[in-house]
Amino acid sequence: MIRVLRMLESMGIPFSLNEPLKNHCTWRIGGPADLFVQPRTDEEVAATVSAFRRNDVPWLVIGRGSNLLFDDDGFRGAILKIGRSLGGFEIREDRVTVRAGTWAPCLARASASAGLSGLEHAVGIPGNVGGLIAMNGGSLRRSIGDSVEWVRFLDEDGALKVFSPDECGFSYRRSRFQDGRRVVVAAGFRLKRSTPGEVRSEMENVLKERRRKFPLNYPNCGSVFSNDTEIFPLWGAPGRVIECCGLKGLRMGDAMVSEKHANFIINLGEAGSSDVIGLVRTIRSVVRDSIGRDIPCEVRYVEPEKGMVPLHEIFRSGDNPRLEQKEQEKGS
Ligand SMILES: Cc1cc2nc3c(=O)[nH]c(=O)nc-3n(C[C@H](O)[C@H](O)[C@H](O)COP(=O)(O)OP(=O)(O)OC[C@H]3O[C@@H](n4cnc5c(N)ncnc54)[C@H](O)[C@@H]3O)c2cc1C
Incomplete structure (x- = not known):
């Protein structure tokens, strides 16, 4: 880590130590990341990623944190934020070239001003274009991958590459960038x-x-659960299933299933990751008892010592001794 810090200092790349992650996600939940880096240019991104690799520093990339649950214990490693200074776009005829740090609603509005259609569904999604592509986000049965012609990215080995839409592996809320x-x-x-x-x-x-x-009106991360191709035709969208199970208003600590939309968990003030995890566990268990199926999560959880996974993956029994210990501590 020391070598990485020296490199960041020598290149003047902005960073902070023990940065509270609650300040970098829409749920306003999360403890400190050991290192938090906010490069301002593509060159700084490349140099930072290469320093992480050379020095075996565990790292993750984030955008606006609008689809992430950070743990109260934070992250043991480095978080690379692709923020506003890495944004910007150019519109030529019916083609738009966009940098990853661009706020998605801003891109949608600019394309509207240019009389271009295709991104209407993204106008209310509070993420950056990089995050939107990684999540293949969208609404109204549309996904951002529907309009993508190419994606430029830094591969794990630090090489700059370009993928065609097929190579991006887009499917419902999924891509190869996740x-x-x-x-x-x-x-x-x-x-x-x-x-x-x-x-x-x-x-x-x-x-x-x-x-x-x-x-x-409350901090949230959008839809917690995602549509499932087997569940949807039989029982409908996750919000409807959760509502039919009578779970609106269910609360754990300051985390609550929204009364307005049952697929949203809102933070009433001081919710922690264990409150959200406990609530998600209960919702999944009640839904399983009721329809015999597990609903998958759209939101991604950042495990302090490991990395990023869809939240439901941490519930596989025996997979997560740390989580089981924390839940026992809470219960006792
Ligand atoms: C109120 C609200 C409403 C929402 N509505 C919708 C909706 O209608 N449809 C929808 O699909 N989503 C919705 N979301 C969820 C979220 O906004 C989207 O998933 C968004 O695309 C995430 O972008 P982000 O920049 O916040 O990414 P983050 O949450 O920071 O990251 C999400 C994933 O993207 C990856 N990522 C981020 N940036 C990059 C990058 N530059 N390169 C590679 N990987 C990257 C991360 O590693 C992570 O795996 C909503 C969220 C909120 C809070």
Whole structure:
């Protein structure tokens, strides 16, 4: 780690030690990361990733943290944040080249102003373009991968590469960028010609509907559970299933299943990761008793000593002695 710190200092790359991760996610939950780095240029990103690799420092890349649950114990390693200074875009005819740190709603609005259609579904998603691509995020049965022409990224070995949409491995809320070890730096989109008025009006409808449905007054991370191809045709979306199980308003500590939308867990103030994990465990167990299936999580959990996994993966019994010990401590 010392060598990495020396390199960051010598290149003037902004970093902090013991940075509270609650300040870097929309749930406002999470303890300190040993090292938190916020590069300002693609060259600084490449130098940082290469220093992590050479010195065997465990690391993860994040954007706005709008799909992440950090642990109260933080992360033992380095977090690389692709932030606003790595944003920006260029629109030429029906093609848009975007840097990964661009805020997705900002890109959607700019394409509307240019009379380009295709990103209306992303106007209310509070993440960066890098995170949106990694999650293949979207709404209204659309995903960002539908409009992607190419993605430029730093591979695990630090080499700059370009993937076609096929190579990105896009599927429902999935891509090959999700392990947090490949860093998306830019992407190209091809959109459809329309008029600014039409695109803006569609975006206003999308936003109106989201304000009506989502509990946006409390910290949250959007949908906690994701649609499942086997569950959806039989019982509907996860929010509906959870609501039908009577779980709206269920609370653990300051984490609560939203009364407004049952697929949202809101932070009423001082919720910790163990409150959210406990609530998710209970929801999954009640749903399993009721429909005989496990609902998968969309939100990703950052394990302090390991890395990033979809939250449901930590519940495989015997897989997580640390979690079991923490839950016993809480119960006693
Ligand atoms: C109120 C609210 C509403 C939401 N609505 C939606 C919705 O309608 N549809 C939807 O799909 N999601 C939604 N989300 C979830 C979230 O906003 C999206 O998943 C978003 O795309 C995540 O972007 P981010 O920058 O916050 O990524 P983060 O949460 O920081 O990271 C998510 C994943 O992306 C990876 N990642 C981030 N940046 C990069 C990068 N540059 N290179 C490689 N990997 C990277 C991380 O390693 C991690 O695996 C919502 C969240 C909130 C809080």
